[in-house]
Amino acid sequence: MSAVTGSRVAGQGLWSGPGLRLIAAGLVVFNGFFPALWILFTSLKPESELVKKPITWWPQAPSLANYVQAFTDQPLGRYLLNSAIVATLSTLLSLFVSALAAYAIARLNLRYRQAVLTTIVASSMFPLVTLLVPIFETMRALGLLNTYTALVLPYTVLNLPVCTLVLVSFFQSIPRDLENAAMIDGCTRLGALWRVVVPLAAPGVFTAGLLAFVNAWDEFLLALSLNAGATMRTVPVGIALYQGEFTFPWPIISAALIVALVPMALLIAAFQERVVGGLTQGGLKG
Amino acid sequence: MTFLRRTTLGTMAAALAFSLAGFSAQAQTKLRVFSGGQNQRPDLMRKLFDQYQAANPGITIDIETGGATSELQRQYLSTVLNAKDSAIDIYMIDIVNPAQYFGAGWLEPLDTYVGPAATALKPYLPVYASANVVDGKVAALPAFADAMFMYYRKDLLAKHGIAEPKTWDELSAAAKKIQATEGNANLQGLSIQGAPIEGAVCTFLLPYWGQGKEFNDAAGRLTLDKPAAVKGLGTWLGMVDAGVIKKNVAEVKTPDTVNEFKAGQAVFAINWGFAWDRFKDDADSQVKGKVGVMPLPAMAGGRSATCVGGWQWAVSAFSKHKAEAAKLVKHLASPASSKFLAVEGSLLPTYAEVYTDADVNRQAPWFKDAAAVVVAGKSRPLSKDYGQVSDIIRTTTSAILARTKTPAEGVDETEGRLRRVMR
């Protein structure tokens, strides 16, 4: 039944016909790709081309010189590695901690759960710039400056509110009968969490994970203050160093941005199926 | 053994023992220097440090870069110094910062290491005697100088038989004449920076100083002559109306002026000293060999004035190696270092005599013209609250150039806000 016509999916019969769907796809793709394409084109141009009037879109003489310079001016590869490690670790930690907390809030009959949720979310209501100095002092006191831990811990905390709230909402939408069934079969509550609830909430888990990863990857202020050493810098801080007091080399910065986007794009392309996958079909048929 | 041999051996052994003891007693001191981004030439500073390390074996120097622009550096430093961090010993800071940073207790006074302010700063260019002295103490020593110059297209002026303009009116007329005759729609008469960046403070002050007016007195109190300020800003707007300055001047930042002049799109341009090399050496420069530099014009009946820039060395108040750091700073601010930076990197010297040094002039002949400009340069307001002062001036100036406020309104607002800060 579900394989009949694509148009009958999820109440979207409005877009029947491949023509309209192609336009729809075109709009979404344009919206998402245009700035990235502009940056790509810029990365292939020399700086002098940027003041030409009228402006040029496609580079007049495309060249990879900017990419070479991006890697020789700074250890961009090292920055990518640092960002990857910090973002991955903080995302995994975030997901783990928030899954536990979200389960407690969504499933357990605790009197204070509203207050708990509010507290967790409220921690994101302060502008980070005002919390910088005390966080710096804490990390310095713990001897953690210029280490991966210095960033992993704050990033986990920064992502806790989003991950927790997303998971709470997804856990709530899963009917309790499934866990009860599992527990009758001899599972403990925690076992039910990891074996039943999390897999069923997979779209939510991967969504929260993607959001946390991107947030950690793009964070600037903390990375600037805590990990200033040349070997420990992350990508956003590194990219900000291509400019000078009087210079802003868009072509080289664009090249660095493209290089930084590629791993994220690969990650997203790899996981987007999981976010939108058919994992839910089985469990919710009833 | 003979007596002589025993004595020689004994002496040698003693000498060896002493030198070994000397080495082990000479602990390795690591000094960490916070220098800026690309435009502060960390590569050249590294060479200076290597020379120093070779001459002083007990010292190793590490460079740290925490931010490529003044803004980002202030972001980084305000976090680190607010936390009283001792990790960094020496800072390279912008000329406008010693007053504010010293007032905040972040800089160590250098008097004990270099002598009292009056004598320590005498050898340098006059402007540093005020910029680097806060509360009568030496807050910093100069690294290299900078100023805003008037660059112009020698070839175009020669082609139309125009002499170097001495007043803003003359400049405006010259630019208009050249623009009309050249017939290039993209040719600007004059390029200045109107975006709300630090350079906009200079954009406000240049025509104001050009009338011979002072912004603050020696004690730091505001002495703004409002009609003069209005007239100065009105001069810029007049040039926009005449088509000499482009309409979206409030969007123009320092790199924009450089890139446009380099591409041959402006007759006159105001910019810092680094631009000279870009015009002369860059592969894509359309103006090689066609660029001249001259002092800024005066307002009618006033005098020529320019904004001084440049960077300074300061010792952190929280450093654990203040004595060694001060010694390094003294070396970095010496005439020899200034000459090295001038020859290797065309960085403007901080001593008057280095401008006329033979080696320097061979490398950078334009320093002869530059000297007059820098020596006569004025510093921006020296205030413990410079962060706020700068914000007020640059924001209102940019708003006036964007024509969202009239010069009269803008100057009133500037004065009102500044009164509260520069008491």
Next chain:
Amino acid sequence: MADRLPLLDRLRDPSERTLGLLLLAPAFVLLALIVVYPIGRLLWNSFFDLRLSGGGGAKFVGLDNYALVLTDQDFWNATANTLLITVITVPGALIVGLGLALLANLPFKRRWPVRLALLLPWALPLSFAGLIFAWFFHTEYGVVNDVLIRLGLEDRRDPTMWLLKPGWAMAAICLTIIWKTSSFMALILLAGLQMIPRSLYEAAEVDGATPWQQFWQVTVPMLMPSIVVALIFRTITALQTFDIPYTMTKGGPGHATQTLAMLIHATTIDYLDLGYGSTLAVCMFVMSLAVTAVYLRHIGRQAQ
């Protein structure tokens, strides 16, 4: 009252209360380690006159800072700008995000370009998104004016100076924010769409509902929890808007596009006025809490 079970037994099969504490412990340990001290310091500082330019000595002033806030023109201007941005970009991002999520959910032969396009705006670092769009709106070098001129809608000799006119600058900023954050919304909503059982749509179709009716009767109600979550964070971040206006206009022209977060940044970093900066931050917190309290209560009710 009765004998409590020995500890090990309690851990293996904990009561709800113990389990709750155990599950929440890691989150609260992290919060305690990272943010409790900073937030405490912030609150503490807000009662002091702590200006580093005066030498850094803290003077207790009680509620004076808060009184100052009430008469501060810049504060009210920044708050008005922030609320304007919030009111425009929160519903804006929701509508665009919902549209994008629905479009991305359509069956395509190759789905990854659409999904990737959905997430790329989110993946571009915030400050560079601001710089790129500032470039797009640049009077001379921007794509927007270039296209308008080519289409004949604008005179080459007199292009619109988007970022130099307060109204247009605000519009450009809101557009950029919506562009960036709609993909955040779309991501959450897309995942939510996956959780809606197909059987509900089939049942509605059997009842004769048109696609439009199906949207309002099935999609929207079932998506409500995701919508609320997305709205909460979009609102909190909208109230803290900083990077995009900072990189696009620096708050200009004048203070026309200065947000509360920019004012806090300037006060803390440029003016080195930590006392007043902390006061402003507390005000921002109170605003955020008030606005999101409504949403959070909704989630709380859902949980019962």
